[in-house]
Amino acid sequence: MGRGRRKRAKDGGLWITYGLLITIVLVSAFPLYWSVVVSSRDKSSVGRYPPPLVPGGNLWDNLSTAFVQGKFGLALLNSTLVAGSITLSVVLTSTLAGFAFAKLRFRGRNALFTMVVATMLVPTQLAIIPLYIMVTQWFGWSNDLRGVIVPALVSAFGVFFMRQYLTSAMPDELIEAGRVDGASTLRIYWSLVLPIARPGAAVLGLLIFITYWNDLFWPLILLNTQNPTVQVAIANTASGIEVDYSLVLAGTVIATFPILIVFLILGRQIIGGIMQGAVKG
Amino acid sequence: MTRGVQRSRDRLPWRSRLHRLDLTVSPYLYISPFFLLFAVFGLFPLAYTAIISTTAWSPRKPGSADVSVGLDNYRTLLTDENFHNALINTLGIGLVSTVPQLLLALGIAHLLNYRLRGRLVLRMGVLVPYVTSVAAVALIFNQMFARDFGLLNWLLQPFVDSPVDWRADSWSSWIAVSVMVMWHWTGYNALIYLAAMQTIPYDLYESASIDGASKWQQFWHITVPSLRPTIIFTVIVSTIGALQLFAEPFLFDTTRNNNGGSERQFQTIVLYLYQQFWTNGRYGYGAAIAWTLFLITVIIAAINFVLTRRIRSSD
Numbered sequence: 001m002g003r004g005r006r007k008r009a010k011d012g013g014l015w016i017t018y019g020l021l022i023t024i025v026l027v028s029a030f031p032l033y034w035s036v037v038v039s040s041r042d043k044s045s046v047g048r049y050p051p052p053l054v055p056g057g058n059l060w061d062n063l064s065t066a067f068v069q070g071k072f073g074l075a076l077l078n079s080t081l082v083a084g085s086i087t088l089s090v091v092l093t094s095t096l097a098g099f100a101f102a103k104l105r106f107r108g109r110n111a112l113f114t115m116v117v118a119t120m121l122v123p124t125q126l127a128i129i130p131l132y133i134m135v136t137q138w139f140g141w142s143n144d145l146r147g148v149i150v151p152a153l154v155s156a157f158g159v160f161f162m163r164q165y166l167t168s169a170m171p172d173e174l175i176e177a178g179r180v181d182g183a184s185t186l187r188i189y190w191s192l193v194l195p196i197a198r199p200g201a202a203v204l205g206l207l208i209f210i211t212y213w214n215d216l217f218w219p220l221i222l223l224n225t226q227n228p229t230v231q232v233a234i235a236n237t238a239s240g241i242e243v244d245y246s247l248v249l250a251g252t253v254i255a256t257f258p259i260l261i262v263f264l265i266l267g268r269q270i271i272g273g274i275m276q277g278a279v280k281g
Numbered sequence: 282m283t284r285g286v287q288r289s290r291d292r293l294p295w296r297s298r299l300h301r302l303d304l305t306v307s308p309y310l311y312i313s314p315f316f317l318l319f320a321v322f323g324l325f326p327l328a329y330t331a332i333i334s335t336t337a338w339s340p341r342k343p344g345s346a347d348v349s350v351g352l353d354n355y356r357t358l359l360t361d362e363n364f365h366n367a368l369i370n371t372l373g374i375g376l377v378s379t380v381p382q383l384l385l386a387l388g389i390a391h392l393l394n395y396r397l398r399g400r401l402v403l404r405m406g407v408l409v410p411y412v413t414s415v416a417a418v419a420l421i422f423n424q425m426f427a428r429d430f431g432l433l434n435w436l437l438q439p440f441v442d443s444p445v446d447w448r449a450d451s452w453s454s455w456i457a458v459s460v461m462v463m464w465h466w467t468g469y470n471a472l473i474y475l476a477a478m479q480t481i482p483y484d485l486y487e488s489a490s491i492d493g494a495s496k497w498q499q500f501w502h503i504t505v506p507s508l509r510p511t512i513i514f515t516v517i518v519s520t521i522g523a524l525q526l527f528a529e530p531f532l533f534d535t536t537r538n539n540n541g542g543s544e545r546q547f548q549t550i551v552l553y554l555y556q557q558f559w560t561n562g563r564y565g566y567g568a569a570i571a572w573t574l575f576l577i578t579v580i581i582a583a584i585n586f587v588l589t590r591r592i593r594s595s596d
Contacts, residue, residue: 021393
């Protein structure tokens with residue numbers, strides 16, 4: 001990247017740049033560090049002045065209490081199921097539709113794609129009441145993971161993202177060649193498009209997984225305290241009159257650190273995806 | 282592939298008909314999963330919300346689903362002080378969180394655009410808050426903003442007479458909620474700006490500096506105008522996000538009656554919608570709030586679009 005096109009800061013300026021950026025990174029990381037500090041202390045030290053700034057020895061106690069009281073074991077499993085199945089479905093349906101919009105000719109293509117883009121603007125909250133009625137009363141999925149998963153199986157953003165990706169990544173000649181060889185469209189999709197789409201699909205998958213791992217609004221409405229996702233579980237531990245903040249923040253540690261580890265491993269791809277989507281969007 | 286060709290050579294008309302069918306029909310097959318599911322779980326609820334908003338539906342009153350009240354729910358909204366309050370809170374928090382956030386993001390992107398060692402680590406560090414869930418952000422900051430023994434009040438101790446009760450006043454609760462939003466989204470927006478900055482040709486800066494333009498002038502007269510489409514994009518996306526603010530005020534309110542503070546200081550529109558729909562079981566009224574919110578969103582997005590377009594383009 002860059003190839004000498006980007007500006008180079010000179011001498012003193014460089015140190016100021018580093019200083020500012022490191023400060024910003026510390027500010028970004030501090031609240032998470034602090035959630036570890038509080039969740040590694042006992043209840044009494046949370047109410048002490050000055051507040052503790054280094055971790056104590058109670059981390060494992062608090063984590064295991066959170067697991068038992070807040071049902072965090074089940075919650076982690078539920079969140080994995082929810083975010084995992086939504087991710088699979090969104091990636092598959094978005095790649096299919098993105099391929100059609102990017103590379104196939106059909107009547108109404110532009111109008112339909114405009115519709116996809118327009119639907120990205122519709123807020124989910126707008127549909128919350130009918131969605132609740134449909135899912136709980138018509139389908140009977142109250143307190144059921146299916147109610148969280150099924151409405152999210154497709155994503156307008158996903159279709160948009162994969163169309164943009166395939167438009168530039170997939171050469172038309174390759175499809176022509178496939179046609180000359182007598183391959184059906186499905187065959188072309190399976191053997192030519194999917195392998196080329198893989199990097200884009202991986203980035204989309206990561207973004208979708210993060211989004212649904214972190215989603216609170218809809219699962220909070222649909223799931224009760226006995227069958228939570230991790231976000232619902234941490235919201236639950238924070239409700240009530242006497243809130244034990246070392247337990248609450250132990251919950252945030254449980255909800256945040258799995259996804260943070262994924263991010264640390266795949267950060268380059270996630271950043272690439274956000275930046276790529278931005279330039280084209 | 283070749284085996285299939287050989288087998289069907291003797292019935293070519295059938296095969297070519299199949300081929301034509303494949304060309305015309307399969308695009309629709311491929312986009313159909315999206316449109317089918319979107320119709321059921323996106324479009325239909327949208328229309329159904331409009332219908333519900335004209336009824337007095339409450340699950341606590343049997344038969345109320347069929348009682349039509351026309352536009353009464355909307356008329357009530359016009360005079361509902363709690364709704365006005367929620368609207369003002371939403372717009373206020375939106376301004377306090379979005380404007381500094383995007384300016385800060387622009388600055389951070391500018392810094393990240395220098396040729397630096399360890400830039401991947403720096404970018405990841407800036408993006409860490411984005412990966413953290415809104416619920417976790419809200420709960421962590423809740424603790425930092427606590428009146429007694431909160432980290433922030435401890436830091437402010439030398440500057441104020443008595444600890445700030447962040448939840449008690451409009452201004453302080455708006456700041457607290459905005460800080461959560463800013464912490465969460467600034468890095469994400471910075472990366473979006475950074476991506477756009479990297480497409481600006483270096484020659485532009487070179488010729489500007491030959492003409493004697495300072496770094497600051499270059500930033501205002503080259504960088505910002507070149508980012509115009511991206512700035513419009515981020516302004517509109519953040520505005521829509523700000524109008525839908527829910528989890529932060531929901532979790533900041535420790536009483537959990539969804540009032541958004543004792544005097545509804547930080548009750549946002551979606552929190553009010555949630556309260557009417559969930560706590561009070563007023564489906565009809567909640568649906569009217571939802572549609573009104575949608576209209577407000579469209580209007581504000583349009584205003585933003587027109588305003589941000591006025592940033593001078595570089596070409």
